[in-house]
Amino acid sequence: MLSLNKLINKLVKGKKAQPDVQSGEPVIVPRSEHTISRKQISQNALNVLYTLKDAGYEAYLVGGCVRDLLLGHEPKDFDVATNALPEQVDKLFRRSRLIGRRFKLVHVRFGRDVIEVATFRAPPEASNHVDDQGRIMQDNVYGTLEQDAWRRDFTVNALYYNIRDFSIVDYTSGIDDLNAGLIRLIGDVETRYREDPVRMLRALRFVAKLGLKLDDDTEAGIFNHAGLLADIPPARLFDETLKLYLTGNAAVTHELLCHYHLFDEMYPQTAALLHQEQDGYPRTLLMKALENTDRRIDANKPVTPAFLFAALLWEPVRQRAQLLMENGMPEIPAMQRASSEVIGDQIQRVSLPKRFSLVTRDIWNMQPRLTKRQGKRAFKSLLHPKFRAAYDFLALRSEAGEPLEELVDWWTRFQDVSATEQQTMVNSLGDGGGGGGNRKPRRRRRRRKPAARQQNKGE
Numbered sequence: 001m002l003s004l005n006k007l008i009n010k011l012v013k014g015k016k017a018q019p020d021v022q023s024g025e026p027v028i029v030p031r032s033e034h035t036i037s038r039k040q041i042s043q044n045a046l047n048v049l050y051t052l053k054d055a056g057y058e059a060y061l062v063g064g065c066v067r068d069l070l071l072g073h074e075p076k077d078f079d080v081a082t083n084a085l086p087e088q089v090d091k092l093f094r095r096s097r098l099i100g101r102r103f104k105l106v107h108v109r110f111g112r113d114v115i116e117v118a119t120f121r122a123p124p125e126a127s128n129h130v131d132d133q134g135r136i137m138q139d140n141v142y143g144t145l146e147q148d149a150w151r152r153d154f155t156v157n158a159l160y161y162n163i164r165d166f167s168i169v170d171y172t173s174g175i176d177d178l179n180a181g182l183i184r185l186i187g188d189v190e191t192r193y194r195e196d197p198v199r200m201l202r203a204l205r206f207v208a209k210l211g212l213k214l215d216d217d218t219e220a221g222i223f224n225h226a227g228l229l230a231d232i233p234p235a236r237l238f239d240e241t242l243k244l245y246l247t248g249n250a251a252v253t254h255e256l257l258c259h260y261h262l263f264d265e266m267y268p269q270t271a272a273l274l275h276q277e278q279d280g281y282p283r284t285l286l287m288k289a290l291e292n293t294d295r296r297i298d299a300n301k302p303v304t305p306a307f308l309f310a311a312l313l314w315e316p317v318r319q320r321a322q323l324l325m326e327n328g329m330p331e332i333p334a335m336q337r338a339s340s341e342v343i344g345d346q347i348q349r350v351s352l353p354k355r356f357s358l359v360t361r362d363i364w365n366m367q368p369r370l371t372k373r374q375g376k377r378a379f380k381s382l383l384h385p386k387f388r389a390a391y392d393f394l395a396l397r398s399e400a401g402e403p404l405e406e407l408v409d410w411w412t413r414f415q416d417v418s419a420t421e422q423q424t425m426v427n428s429l430g431d432g433g434g435g436g437g438n439r440k441p442r443r444r445r446r447r448r449k450p451a452a453r454q455q456n457k458g459e
């Protein structure tokens, strides 16, 4: 069953031919020669595969799930490819839904689980489906299994598990690359990165997640084409950011993004400051945040994009606020202005939906407030809906080397003790105990109202 290309690949040791020659004949790995068993496939995915097969269609598992099963990882989800048209798929299932405008797909629902079923698609035809830059504009032309394989991104992502005979179908030398531990772009590197520059991000994500290496050309292409990310809509880069940073391998992924200068394209304000690291900032804070995030995901604890962005953009915000303060602006308004400016600039590249950015701002704006604990301020802060996130962020800053240990300890204790003890803690702060900049304008205001000042003397 070995095609001529495969044979040549096997014979030319170490220097494999680029799998851009579409041979027409796939390598078929029979059930007896691979490790994927039906026990490893979810019941729901099997249900979809068998329903399609019984209706006379071709049905395959494809993409990350086949790759992950072959590598011995548990797949995140199961994707199905078929020759049935989306409308035909939709008719076969009671709880299915046609989705997508650009790509029509069918989602088959089983409670909270969703199996995505995609009809084989053809690669974009040069002239009418790509724009001036070579970017894919339309990708909704149905095709054969073979065409579907060649339009996928990496060889290891183009493996198909056939439900008819449990074999694996490989058109692009994906099995060879999997065995060699290589992420290799299918086809001509420049063309494929131009078609969709997000493939560069995906390549690094798979390196971090799977511990595979980049093939030489796939790697060189990233250095040469990093700038193409500038053309990707900010909303898509937000989605990609979540996959890069909130799926358990953020620390490694981040190092890779920086190494290949993709981080510079997505987060230019932070990247500019990462290059001029000072006293362990900001790299330390961001890396600590990412390591914490990875640990939380590992322990099945929730993570939020709001906190991630607070860490990603902290250094530009901190420095901008500092500058505003040097120019005479009080701390709290300076932080608010800096937050708005940095977020405003950032969303030109990577969007951040309002429901998250509001929380990100709260986390930052609470930072100066947490230093001001006298009177009712500490109690007010404690009641703030985002207190916990702001406190965690303060602890992160301290962990990263800012001299905030005492303040963090104070807040840790304050949350733990009784109301009476809390009051004692506040009282014992005295005058210099973190009253801070907020007190000045209040005093000035009160000078005009002696009675009010009298009343508040006990604070």
Ligand code: ATP
Pocket: 062, 063, 064, 065, 076, 077, 079, 151, 152, 153, 154, 157, 158, 196, 198, 199
């Ligand atoms: P993950 O484990 O992160 O889900 P995955 O490889 O399954 O990895 P998906 O985003 O779920 O990634 O995509 C499923 C499959 O669709 C991929 O394996 C690949 O074959 C194909 N694919 C996804 N994105 C692209 C792209 N930008 N260009 C070409 N093919 C793609």
Ligand code: MG
Pocket: 063, 064, 065, 076, 077, 079
């Ligand atoms: Mg997937």
